Amino acid sequence: MRRIAIAGAGLAGLTAAQELRRLGHDGELVMVGAEPHRPYRRPPLSKEYLLGRGDLTLHGADEIGATWLLGHPAIGLDLSARSLRRGRLPPVAFDGLVIATGVRASRLPGAGKLPGMVTLRGLNDANALRAALTTNPRVVVAGAGFIGSEIAATLRGLNLPVTLVEREHVPLRRPLGERIGAIVAELHRAHGVDLRLGRRIVAVSGTRKVEQVRLDDGTVLPADLLVVALGAEPQVDWLHGSGLRLDAGVVVNRAGLAAPSVAAAGDVARWPSPLLDGRLISVQHYSNAVDQGAHAARALLGVADTFDPVPSFWCHLYGHRLQSIGFTGADYRLHLTASEPDGRFLAEYHRNGHVVGAVTAGFVRHLPRYRQLIAKEDA
């Protein structure tokens, strides 16, 4: 392959590029990115970066010998011509392609676009949010998922008044299950978050900026800043009509390919998980961008084995850190195996009588053992 294009200049795209070089690809590498920035670390954006700290450097971008086309995304894919369209900019022809365009933050439906309403996905978003914090705003966070919960915790660290609105009756119910969600709810309350569970926002109003947020039970919350953290949608609009199979992401086969010489990786990719009997899944965590980015490189070069990762995530809340291995969430049976008065705990997730995942605060040393166990049960 002479020229490999990578659509998406984030962690998955960078990892794919590094792995291509490691495996000896000495042709051209073209990185096409929507953001004007070279790859950077996103995890700090909802944590210490909002407090004015945190280095976002990702090593390796300068060493891959790539051509960087940043600030404009690919807007179309022509599979037969093997070319990425970029509007008025010249198209990028390729012999091989990695799709790693990630996700974008979901918006609050019907809320319009009043100033004072923000989402958090990229560095520009984080800078805008950071700037908005300097005026001591009363904050409403919509959505108590990973990002919303972390933002609420970080802003409480700044002693800002935070109301956290969640549709489910506990935070993080789907990714962690009822019982762990209840632990997270207690953490939020203990740190002074005004937690509104089982509620959703039905209206946002203000004359020139956000002033009031109305909930479905009629409650009106005065607010200066509304942070919308209602999940994310895969960036696949540009692939409609391309012939690739799209199903809440770009679907790849077990070898990591969406079409001949076209791979996909990271948040945007969906694949049949052997660990979950072939169910199509996507894993929108840091660890998966690294694992699947490398796998996409091997897929393009024809040296990939079946992609069967054991994913992992972490979430920082008020000095506690939740960390997981494998598959977690409300779909699985939870067994709490340790629970200490100081808040440390360890829980397993079971599916059809087998352990498929675990989550902990304070017992990280047990996770490698679970990782082995989960990988082995698959074998």
Next chain:
Amino acid sequence: MRVRVDMTQCQTHAQCVFAAPEAFALNDDDELVYDATPGDALRPVIEQAARACPVQAIFLDGA
């Protein structure tokens, strides 16, 4: 090969332990311990461990 972890940066996210358990482990206090001079055969998994580190604290070969 030589491996160095900047322990002032390490927050034990354990991603390196998952990627390369041959060279990285956690002790009973959830602290990272590692082999600073692993065999060259481990290079691919240790490079993957370095990439997987969310605080980018793993350095190879004197870097």
